[in-house]
Amino acid sequence: MKDCRTPSYTVDADVKVNGHAFTNNSDDSNGSILHGSSTNIVWHKSSVEKIDRQELLQQKGCVIWITGLSGSGKSTVACALTRALHARGKMTYILDGDNVRHGLNRDLTFKAEDRAENIRRIGEIAKLFADAGVICIASVISPYRKDRDTCRSILPDGDFVEVFMDIPLCTCEARDPKGLYKLARAGKIKGFTGIDDPYEAPLNPEIVLQQGEVCPPPEAMAEKVISYLEAKGYLHA
């Protein structure tokens, strides 16, 4: 009979989770400790890795970061993109600023530091989804370049696909889908992006979606993104 006081197996601090080695610092390192290392032996093979999930899904995980003014069409393009990718059998998930501000980020206000934290957390979650093999679409104004670039920096090269909804303020304001520009102009909202808070356009987005004389339909905009993903190999394992 086995004596569990001397365990029948040992677990090394290098047990891999999702394909990543985890350190012995924090989850179980509750309290204030030194970051030491273990001398235990890995006895079992590593877990399922990102490449295995990608093989299962027949796609590569990435983050499509749709940025732009309120009313520029971010959510609309996100939805069209999701539909088109789903029709191709691809697994996607949208991180919409609203969803996240009602759940994970419900503790955050609209003060400047909380806005940065909002974006930081969305970036970190998007990274997890991409690691899971999902094509994660973040749809959030994210007006400050620094915050978007920080999100880019935490992802592997190429996996952060910035899509700039380059639609003029006058067009967005004329749409005003949620009546917010009107409130902002009336002074009932302070610090509203585009009115009395800046929007810093991306300098090097992977994709720019613009209108000409006529605004293209969302499906056409989605196809532009899909062509990019296809060309870069994200639509197969």
Next chain:
Amino acid sequence: MFSLKTSGEVNSNGGGISSSDESNGSICHEISTKGRRSMNIVWHKCSVEKIDRQELLQQKGCVIWITGLSGSGKSTLACSLTRALHSRGKLTYVLDGDNLRHGLNSDLTFKAEDRAENIRRIGEVAKLFSDSGVICIASVISPYRKDRDACRSILPDGDFIEVFMDMPLHVCEARDPKGLYKLARAGKIEGFTGVDDPYEPPLNSEIIIQMEGEVCSSPEVMAEKVISYLDAKGYLQA
């Protein structure tokens, strides 16, 4: 002039959105466009919903919340569960406390309020994964009942599956896979769960993993217990 208009009711992931994402600045969250619905026309169909993703993946999203003392085997079970589910063609993702504390939760300390926040955030992220159709495995000590129950409460009934690694402290301490019990006993760690901070076991977990007498089951056997539960509850099919 415009070839499209969007309503404030455009749904992402099948859920309704309210006006707060783009409601930047200091405003009332109660402001919605519902009263303005008649002014905008939704011209396109709702986007892909959870049920569509589940059809694509041939599974139902849920959260498997593995809780227990340090060294009780949570990560080991999470890994073997992932392997077994992957071999059945199911998509899973493990939210390990470590991964999260190096990324999303890198701003949190080990003070009591931050520990609660750590668990809250992990719960919220797990909820997103579950909504996406993924079988999300959270592997985190989560010693306080209140915090675990708060995570349960944000998920649809049945989708939070609590797995209690019911291993005696002396077994966990004998394993001491990261040398932390030794440090805690030497007083070099304060507030270490099981030594000088409480672990509140679940009262009604869906699954309990225990030793059988003196013997620990292998991780594969433990994983199969969880998989049988998932199968019986219909999570392994659309």
